[in-house]
Amino acid sequence: MKTVLKLENVSKQYRLGQIGTGTISHDLNRWWASVRGAEDPYALVGGVNDRSRASSDEYVWALKDINLEVKQGEILGVIGKNGAGKSTLLKLLSQVTQPSNGSIKIKGRIASLLEVGTGFHPELTGRENIFLNGTILGMTRKEVKSKLDEIVEFAGVAKYLDTPTKRYSSGMTVRLGFAVAAHLDPEILVVDEVLAVGDIEFQQKAIGKMQDVSREGGRTVLFVSHNMESILNLCPKSILLKNGMIDSMGESSIIIEEYAKQNTSISSGFSPDAIQYQQNGIQLLDFVYGNSAGTLNNSIINGANIVFKAKFKYSNKSANQIYPVIVINDKYNQRISALSSLLLKKKFEVNEGVFTVIWELKDCNLAPSTYLLDLFIVDSVSSNQKLFEANGLVKLQLGDSDFYGSGITNAKRDRIYFPFSVDIV
Amino acid sequence: MQESILGTNDSWDLVIEPKKNVYSLNLKSIWNYRDLLMLFVRRDFVSVFKQTILGPLWFVIQPLFTTLIYTIVFGNLANLATDGIPQPVFYLSGIILWNYFSECLMKISDTFMVNQALFGKVYFPRMVVPLSIVISTFLKFGVQLLLFICVYLYFFFNGAVAPNVYILLLPLLVVNMAGLGLALGLIVSSLTTKYKDLKFLIQFGVQLAMYASPIVYPLSVVPEKYKLLLVLNPATGVIETFRFALFKAGEFNLFAFGYSFLVMIFLLFVGIIFFNKNEKSFIDTV
Structure with a gap:
């Protein structure tokens, strides 16, 4: 081919800032340079195009x-x-x-x-x-x-x-x-x-x-x-x-x-000191996950159970009825599923002190990829009011486990692996 | 953006590079886009009169009423001489010629502003737009010329006016006026992308320029000390020749006529350079 x-x-190259202030002088300078056969005096300056950094350069x-x-x-x-x-x-x-x-x-x-x-x-x-x-x-x-x-x-x-x-x-x-x-x-x-x-x-x-x-x-x-x-x-x-x-x-x-x-600046861990993990008297102390309750080492593969463990400190005097929720999103932050206790019609009462929520996801058949987790505590009384909200809490790297036992997967294209069988009769 | 066919074994159809020859009109690529040119003309001509009752009649109404007002104000109240030419044809001749020039100039000077969105999205030789304006405005001029001919014939059969052989210059005079409008329009349009002040200047500038041209008065009534200034105006030679050919008033001055033409050619050259330079970069500065 x-x-x-x-x-x-x-x-x-583009000029930064207002066009129309002082451009005549620049134009004349540039024109004079071109008459002398010199290089464009403004072509040399200019940094890398990074929006997030303020730049003193006039050109980019x-x-x-x-x-x-x-x-x-x-x-x-x-x-x-x-x-x-x-x-x-x-x-x-x-x-x-x-x-x-x-x-x-x-x-x-x-x-x-x-x-x-x-x-x-x-x-x-x-x-x-x-x-x-x-x-x-x-x-x-x-x-x-x-x-x-x-x-x-x-x-x-x-x-x-x-x-x-x-x-x-x-x-x-x-x-x-x-x-x-x-x-x-x-x-x-x-x-x-x-x-x-x-x-x-x-x-x-x-x-x-x-x-x-x-x-x-x-x-x-x-x-x-x-x-x-x-x-x-x-x-x-x-x-x-x-x-x-x-x-x-x-x-x-x-x-x-x-x-x-x-694109995702979320790290795979989180810092419990950060102020955003403390809302309405609820503070997230620790969040860990793993393939079984025994090994919560923040490294997981698909095809097996996944356990999430979130430890909170509740410092309000009055007790509260809550639904704890974890939302799993794909790497583009498109929601896949929510592990909400509301779905199981389970609400929990929390009192002043420390409590730990444990989710167990059975036979996770998501394709190996990166996933973003949101963590919520929802008030069960004033419906859907989030008492605690941490979007993009952790970035989860789901490893490959040879789901079908054949050594073959479609990890690049598929999002979910269904256990299935196929036969000709 | 340079279009060149390289004769090497590595032959590319199009090479886009920073530098470019700004002195060429690139007639070939304009020719390739001739269909677009004609569709722009059609668009400009047709779209103006969609959902109007009188349609192209508006082309005629405007100069008619302007002539009427000029006849009252300049002819009767101010008593300005007209070289013995009947006032209606005198004013109308000036008005249609000047209108052609000023409309070309005004519309072309807006080229980059009006077409900003279009130019930002797709490439075609930008010169197509000014040229389409010259042509669509010419169509309007043509309609007005028909009106003028009617009025002229009325006075002709009354024996008040008679044309002479210089009327053969008429096409050249129209080209001259169009060229002046195009040239100045190109220059102004290129400069306004950076210095928008010019937009305001040109709006009343064109109105004032009409009084610095022999539109509502003949050159012969101008005092000697101002005459040189007026003759320097390239429009003067065109209008005076036009009236001489139609009415045999005043005298034909080959120098003034040639001067107008040369100025037009020169300005057109400058305008094309400005425009070519600008069409490459305007989207970054506008």
């Missing part, structure tokens, strides 16, 4: 020394936190803005889909907008005309074709916009998070279309998303951007795991 997209030392590198090669037919996912440089990269690729340094080399026609329905005019009809949008994206009138029927069918707006788009529902507008873009037939398609807007049926249709485009047409797709599911579904390979640089690159599932790891 030949390389169709090559980035060499691509960097992009939104992208720094990006080197990347994409082969024909590849679908490459691009992930990273807000501000990691994803959008800047897409803007450079779509020629909306130019790089400060480096070069981007492209074979074939490139089309970018940073937004659907770019340039739609609300007063024009659907048909007129298909032509307008198509030509904005780089098609000729003739090309649009030859694909008009396909586009209309894909968008499902045949009935409204001669109605001004301002009368369209927002979903219809998005579908029409995507339909036009999907029929562009460029050699390289750059897609920003545009799928998030449609309904599920449409999202699947769109993802399917992109897969078709790459599989049958041998087209290359660069796909940016915050939705790890769609990245996993669509892209075999991904790159992770961090502070304007490529942090890692490789198989999507591994890169996503890496991204999740970086």
Whole structure:
């Protein structure tokens, strides 16, 4: 497979702060430097793009020394936190803005889909907008005309074709916009998070279309998303951007795991001294877990029982009826299950002093991965009032146990392992 | 962003790099986007009159009423001379030509501001937008020209006016006015992305500039000491030639006519450089 997209030392610098104060003097300086043939006097300063750190630099590198090669037919996912440089990269690729340094080399026609329905005019009809949008994206009138029927069918707006788009529902507008873009037939398609807007049926249709485009047409797709599911579904390979640089690159599932790891700042232990573990007179003294009550060493594997043990100090005079709850979330902090005593219709009375809650999870069949735990104490009387709340208390690393006893698992794709049997009769 | 075909074994269709030749108009890529150009023209022309009753008639109503007001104010109250030309055709001729220029200028100078969202999302040669404005405004000018011809013919058959051979220059005069509007529009649009003050300046600047051009008065009534200033205005040569061709009033001055054209070419050159420089980076500064 030949390389169709090559980035060499691509960097992009942005100015921080207010533009418009003192820029004339900078402009004149810069102009004078270029007249003398000197280097841009402002190109040298500028730190790494890290939002969390206040910087005294006036300029920042939104992208720094990006080197990347994409082969024909590849679908490459691009992930990273807000501000990691994803959008800047897409803007450079779509020629909306130019790089400060480096070069981007492209074979074939490139089309970018940073937004659907770019340039739609609300007063024009659907048909007129298909032509307008198509030509904005780089098609000729003739090309649009030859694909008009396909586009209309894909968008499902045949009935409204001669109605001004301002009368369209927002979903219809998005579908029409995507339909036009999907029929562009460029050699390289750059897609920003545009799928998030449609309904599920449409999202699947769109993802399917992109897969078709790459599989049958041998087209290359660069796909940016915050939705790890769609990245996993669509892209075999991904790159992770961090502070304007490529942090890692490789198989999507591994890169996503890496991204999740970086994203959660929760440590696997907790400090009982921290003030947030003391609320409404309830203090969390200790929290441990393990595969059996005997070995609570904070290291666990799946396929076996898991025991959680939380030790609290209750310093209120009056006794209270409570439900203790542990919520298990996946690494994206999506809730999986709650181990609430309410489900078992068990409430506990606590008095002044120390008490310990013990949960026992039977035959945990979650896939080996990282999980985040929330811990609550809920008041049983004034229903659902949380007396104690610790979100993301610990990050749990669930190890692999050879669940099926075969040495084979689908740890990268599956979330739950069901014990099952299969036979032919 | 440079588009170049490299002749090596490693041939790329498109190379995006920081530097670029800002002196080229890149006519080839504009030609590739000619369909877009025409659709923009269509959009500008059609969308304005959606949900209006009179539609394109508005193109005619505006200069008609302006002429009426000018005839009353400048012609009858202020008693400004018109070189012996019937007042309605005199004012109308100035108004439609000036309108074409000022509308081009005003709309083009907003190019980056109005299309910010679009330019931030997708690439096409940005020059397509100003060019589409020149064309869609020309359509409007065409409608107004038809109105003018009607009025002109009325006076022609009354024997009040008669054209001469210089009327053949008319297309060149229109191109000159369009070019001036385009050139100044390109310069202003490029500068406003950084220095937004210009937006306010241009709004009343264009109004004032009309009085510094022989629109509501002929050049012949201007006192000698101001005449040089007025002749330096590139619009003067165009309007004076236009009126000379239509009414044979005053005299044809080849120097003034040529001067206007050269200024237009020069400004256009500057405007294209400004615009090319700016279209690469404006999204970061706007």
